Amino acid sequence: MNRKTLFQQIYDARWCYIFVFPCLVITSLFVLYPIGMSWYFSLLDWTGFTKDAKFIGFQNYIEAVNDEFFWNAFFRSFIFMFGTVPVKIILGFIIAVFLNNQVLKLAPFFRTIIFMPVVTAIAIIGIVMTFVFSPFNGPANKFLMGMNITSGPIDFLGDPNTVLPTVMGVYVWKWLGITMMYWLAALQTVPQDVYDAAKIDGAQGFKLWFHIILPIVLPFAIVIVLVEAVGALNVFPLIETMTAGGPFFSSEVMEVYIFRTAFVTDSGTMPRLGYACAAGVFWGVAVLFITVLQGIWIRKTRRL
Amino acid sequence: MKKKNQLKVSRRTVMKGALAAGAMMSAASIPSKLFAGEFNIPDPLKPLPTDGGNLRWIDTGDMKGVFWNKLFPEYAASRGITIEYDGLPWKEINKLIPLAVRNGTVQDVFQIPLNMDPGVAVSEGWVQPWDDYIPNLQEWLAGFPGGVYLPGVNQFGGKTYGICLTANKRTGTCLLYSKKYMTEAGYDPEAGRMTYSEIRDAAKKITKNGNGQYYGWIIGGNQVNRWEDVVHTFGQVAGAHSGRGGYTNRHISFKTGKFQIASDQYMEAVELLLQLKSDGSAFPGVMSMNAPQARALMPQGAAGMIFQGPWCIGVWAKDAPNWEYGIASEPVPDGKEAQPLYIAEGGSNTFWLSKDSKMGPFAGDLMHFMGTEQGQIYWAQTVGAADPAVNPTAVAKAGLTGQSAKALSMFNENLLVGPNPIVRNKDVGLVAAKTRIPDPSLALVIQGLYTGQIKDVEKALKDCNQRYEDELDRAVEEARAEGANVTRDDWVFPNWDLYSNYGADKYSEL
Numbered sequence: 136m137n138r139k140t141l142f143q144q145i146y147d148a149r150w151c152y153i154f155v156f157p158c159l160v161i162t163s164l165f166v167l168y169p170i171g172m173s174w175y176f177s178l179l180d181w182t183g184f185t186k187d188a189k190f191i192g193f194q195n196y197i198e199a200v201n202d203e204f205f206w207n208a209f210f211r212s213f214i215f216m217f218g219t220v221p222v223k224i225i226l227g228f229i230i231a232v233f234l235n236n237q238v239l240k241l242a243p244f245f246r247t248i249i250f251m252p253v254v255t256a257i258a259i260i261g262i263v264m265t266f267v268f269s270p271f272n273g274p275a276n277k278f279l280m281g282m283n284i285t286s287g288p289i290d291f292l293g294d295p296n297t298v299l300p301t302v303m304g305v306y307v308w309k310w311l312g313i314t315m316m317y318w319l320a321a322l323q324t325v326p327q328d329v330y331d332a333a334k335i336d337g338a339q340g341f342k343l344w345f346h347i348i349l350p351i352v353l354p355f356a357i358v359i360v361l362v363e364a365v366g367a368l369n370v371f372p373l374i375e376t377m378t379a380g381g382p383f384f385s386s387e388v389m390e391v392y393i394f395r396t397a398f399v400t401d402s403g404t405m406p407r408l409g410y411a412c413a414a415g416v417f418w419g420v421a422v423l424f425i426t427v428l429q430g431i432w433i434r435k436t437r438r439l
Numbered sequence: 440m441k442k443k444n445q446l447k448v449s450r451r452t453v454m455k456g457a458l459a460a461g462a463m464m465s466a467a468s469i470p471s472k473l474f475a476g477e478f479n480i481p482d483p484l485k486p487l488p489t490d491g492g493n494l495r496w497i498d499t500g501d502m503k504g505v506f507w508n509k510l511f512p513e514y515a516a517s518r519g520i521t522i523e524y525d526g527l528p529w530k531e532i533n534k535l536i537p538l539a540v541r542n543g544t545v546q547d548v549f550q551i552p553l554n555m556d557p558g559v560a561v562s563e564g565w566v567q568p569w570d571d572y573i574p575n576l577q578e579w580l581a582g583f584p585g586g587v588y589l590p591g592v593n594q595f596g597g598k599t600y601g602i603c604l605t606a607n608k609r610t611g612t613c614l615l616y617s618k619k620y621m622t623e624a625g626y627d628p629e630a631g632r633m634t635y636s637e638i639r640d641a642a643k644k645i646t647k648n649g650n651g652q653y654y655g656w657i658i659g660g661n662q663v664n665r666w667e668d669v670v671h672t673f674g675q676v677a678g679a680h681s682g683r684g685g686y687t688n689r690h691i692s693f694k695t696g697k698f699q700i701a702s703d704q705y706m707e708a709v710e711l712l713l714q715l716k717s718d719g720s721a722f723p724g725v726m727s728m729n730a731p732q733a734r735a736l737m738p739q740g741a742a743g744m745i746f747q748g749p750w751c752i753g754v755w756a757k758d759a760p761n762w763e764y765g766i767a768s769e770p771v772p773d774g775k776e777a778q779p780l781y782i783a784e785g786g787s788n789t790f791w792l793s794k795d796s797k798m799g800p801f802a803g804d805l806m807h808f809m810g811t812e813q814g815q816i817y818w819a820q821t822v823g824a825a826d827p828a829v830n831p832t833a834v835a836k837a838g839l840t841g842q843s844a845k846a847l848s849m850f851n852e853n854l855l856v857g858p859n860p861i862v863r864n865k866d867v868g869l870v871a872a873k874t875r876i877p878d879p880s881l882a883l884v885i886q887g888l889y890t891g892q893i894k895d896v897e898k899a900l901k902d903c904n905q906r907y908e909d910e911l912d913r914a915v916e917e918a919r920a921e922g923a924n925v926t927r928d929d930w931v932f933p934n935w936d937l938y939s940n941y942g943a944d945k946y947s948e949l
Contacts, residue, residue, distance in 0.1 A: 184537050184555065185563050185872075204878060270724030271741060287651075293660065293726025295890050381661055382726045383879070383887035398534045406537075407875065 170419075176412040183397065183408030195413035204384060205414060208392035209421070211299070215388055216367040218303045223363055224356070226307070227314030232344070234315070235322045246319075250312035257309065261376025264305050268292050292378055295385035302377055302386055306370060314363060321355035322348070357436050361429040368422055389418045478510055478817060480517045483804045484574035493521045494798045494805075495546040497535075500526020502753045502825035503788065506818060514808075520801055529553050540565050540793075547796040550789065556685075557789070558868040561595045566791040568598035572803025579810055586784035586856065586942070587829055591865030593789055602806050603786025604818060605826040608850050610780060611748035612672040614638075614770060618763040620645045620653065620743035628767035632777055635711045638744070638770045642720035645743035655720035657742035658712075659730030660886065667882035669746050670708040676769045677704035678778045680937055682857055687871045687930075688783055690881070690907065693858045696930035698911075700881055701897075701904035707772050709885060709896050716889060726890060738762040749824035749846040766842050768849055779938060781857025786829050812836070824850070856940040858932040863946055866923040873914040877906035 145152065177195055181188035199205045230249060234242045252260065268275050270288035279285040291301040325348055333339075333347050349356075371390035374380060380387030380395065387395070397411030494515075496507070504526030511522040525546070527535065533552040539545035551560045560566050570576055576599065580588055583603075588594055593601030614628055621628065624644035626637060633641070642655025649655075659665050671690060675681060679699040682688035690698045699705060715721050722742045725733065734751050736742060738759030745751075746769070755762060771777045792802055808814045815833030823843030827850070828834050839847065861867040879887065884903045887893040911927070918925055934948050935941060 184552075185559060202878075265727065269727065271722070271728075271736065288723045290724045290726055293724055293728075293890075295892050378727075379661070381663070381886070382890045383883055383892045385890075385892070 173412045173415055176409050177416045179409040181409040183406050195410045199414050208387045208389045212368055212388040216364055219307050219367045220363045222307050223311055223314045227311055228318050230315050231318030231322055235319055249315055252309045253312040257372045258376050260309055261373050264377055293382055295382055298378055298386045302374055306373055317359045321352040325351050357433045478513045480514055487800050491520050492798055493523055494801050495523045496548045497525045497546040498550050499529055499532055501750050502822040506821040518801055545793050547793050547798040548790050548802050551791055556868045556871040557601055559872045561600055564794050566600050567794045568600050569792055569803055570598050572799040573807050587786045589785055589862055591861050591868055592785045601789035601791055603789050603829055604809050605786055605788045606829045607782050607787035608854050609749055610672055612669050612746040612769055614767040615747055615751055616744045616765050618765050623648050632768050633770045634773045635770055636773050639714055642715055643718050646720045653740055654722040654742045656715050656744045657722040657733045658725050659728050659733035660725040661727055662729040663882040663886050665730050666885035670705055670885055672769055673708035674705040675780050676777050677772050677775055679704035682781055684783045685871055686874045686876055687867055691930055693932040693935050696927055698904050698907045701901040706896055706900055752842045753825050766846050768853055779855045780853055782854055783859040784856055784862055858935055858941045860929050864925055864929045866925040867929055869918040869923040870914045870925055873917045877910045
């Protein structure tokens with residue numbers, strides 16, 4: 136049998152290629168080209184202002200890995216991720232279990248309430264939360280003082296010890312609805328027969344959920360963890376609007392660090408687009424690495 | 440059957456009514472002066488295009504915005520064009536302008552980013568000269584005080600690229616205070632410049648009197664430049680003589696050419712801020728508010744003192760006309776005499792004309808009007824001390840009264856023109872273009888000291904000073920490697936008399 140040449144194969148599948156072409160063009164313009172250019176820019180000493188970009192090889196990368204603020208922001212991003220993802224996953228699961236109960240008549244109402252922050256613009260939430268947590272007449276402090284929990288106002292966003300937990304709390308609240316929806320989707324794949332059979336066999340409560348339902352939804356859990364982890368590493372708009380990384384870098388995660396070095400800041404420094412691109416590429420590779428690890432974990436789990 | 444007459448009020452009607460009522464209430468709260476058609480705009484000196492157009496203008500707003508919003512509609516109507524104005528804070532200008540230039544959407548008239556060397560804007564082709572658009576340019580320029588238009592600052596290659604309508608004779612850290620709270624605390628800043636101890640004591644007493652309802656002192660602490668501005672200016676008043684402005688002037692003693700960041704005067708100023716905090720006199724939550732938010736809390740009675748600029752005067756006049764406040768010079772350490780503050784020659788709020796602008800004739804015509812004595816009087820009458828008009832005669836004729844007049848008189852008393860390395864050697868501009876403010880900057884270091892994340896004041900300021908020195912050395916070397924004829928000696932002015940203006944005669948002596 137004659138093997139078809141590559142050209143013949145392409146010709147035979149021409150309609151596939153024609154339909155894929157617009158997507159390829161858009162992906163190239165808005166994904167591949169910016170990624171490629173950021174790699175190139177990362178090798179330049181360039182403010183982004185001027186034409187006199189100078190090729191400096193890997194100097195930006197060397198400078199970044201020797202910068203303590205880079206590493207502080209790097210690890211703070213992971214603190215943010217490890218501090219929010221488990222809370223969201225567990226809380227989202229518990230809420231989904233309750234709201235998945237057909238007996239609960241108000242389930243759609245509660246689902247809507249919990250999901251509402253998800254559809255609210257994140258920048259709006261960030262700005263509103265600066266008022267909510269304001270030490271001067273902010274409702275959070277008024278509540279705490281009104282209930283005699285604290286004697287004076289707490290500067291939630293101005294105190295280096297409270298700023299990151301506060302932003303993490305807002306992040307969890309904002310996105311909890313979507314985690315709940317993932318879990319609800321997963322739970323609804325469990326056939327009613329399984330519940331019925333389990334009940335007949337005497338499995339109830341913790342045993343039912345831990346030994347029967349959880350193993351069924353585990354593959355979904357892995358995907359949810361993957362999505363949530365990557366999401367928790369992309370928190371720029373919330374942090375920029377709530378704290379801009381302050382005070383004194385206390386809430387500066389990698390994206391805010393990249394933004395700060397790419398553009399002029401309050402302190403008036405000249406931007407360093409080349410350096411910011413190097414930090415961005417480094418960060419992108421790190422996130423990719425984590426994603427690959429999680430992908431391997433998913434495969435292993437599916438084989439179980 | 441006869442239908443009953445019923446009063447039907449739809450939601451839409453209610454909304455319309457509410458909007459109308461809101462608009463009337465808003466209008467009632469704005470001084471009537473803002474509605475007056477009060478500008479006598481002269482006919483253009485040169486024929487203008489008759490096909491109209493849209494003039495786009497962007498600057499840092501504040502009181503400038505108040506003035507432009509009054510003038511632009513009248514000017515546009517008189518010339519048959521439209522004007523689109525945007526007033527944004529520096530933080531936004533710094534980000535927006537480079538992107539807009541890159542993608543070809545920059546406004547016709549704009550301000551360049553705060554730390555960008557003007558020479559770079561010219562050499563990169565962002566801007567075009569005003570020479571072809573401002574009628575009788577040389578005669579017009581001669582109407583400005585000496586030192587406003589300078590080669591290397593706003594003039595390049597014999598052409599004028601930057602237009603300054605305002606003077607830079609002001610400080611941003613005056614003592615602004617509630618008269619009621621200060622009187623209750625037993626102090627009168629108008630009687631004489633307050634000392635650090637008095638500020639601290641007054642803040643304590645105000646806080647005590649406030650009993651948790653108000654505090655002694657407030658600052659917009661998440662706007663980091665406020666920390667640096669206070670320490671810088673207080674340090675200068677205390678005797679750390681240094682320049683103001685960009686990286687290549689700021690904090691540098693022109694006697695030695697070295698940074699003053701680790702000086703005793705700077706440390707004392709930082710200590711004052713830390714003491715205000717440790718005394719419990721600082722408003723709780725200063726770290727989560729910016730300067731405008733802190734300023735807005737003053738008339739609400741939240742604090743007794745704030746260190747800010749004269750731009751508060753116009754804002755408070757509009758937002759809290761009945762609030763009684765005072766303005767005074769920056770405090771001085773105990774037992775010391777206040778020293779002069781130094782500004783660089785030149786104006787402020789420099790306006791640049793986009794290279795691709797087709798509205799140059801109109802922008803030039805408008806600039807010409809604003810540079811005349813009448814235009815400057817109009818400016819001074821609205822903007823007052825916030826951004827003082829550059830023409831002193833016009834300021835005198837504007838008949839300013841109250842806090843604006845007081846602030847201007849204070850600035851005249853406290854400020855002198857100091858040396859400016861870029862006037863001495865334009866290649867200093869190439870160094871400015873190479874500099875990167877070290878990380879963490881002085882502003883952030885002070886913020887870190889205030890939050891307690893950095894403990895040792897002396898070590899922190901010494902380290903910071905060294906970072907600034909190293910960075911200037913590096914920038915000078917890099918500029919030299921690219922052909923600039925510049926050395927650190929360009930920052931040393933041996934003939935600088937601390938108590939007189941540094942003018943053209945002094946430069947010629949060097």
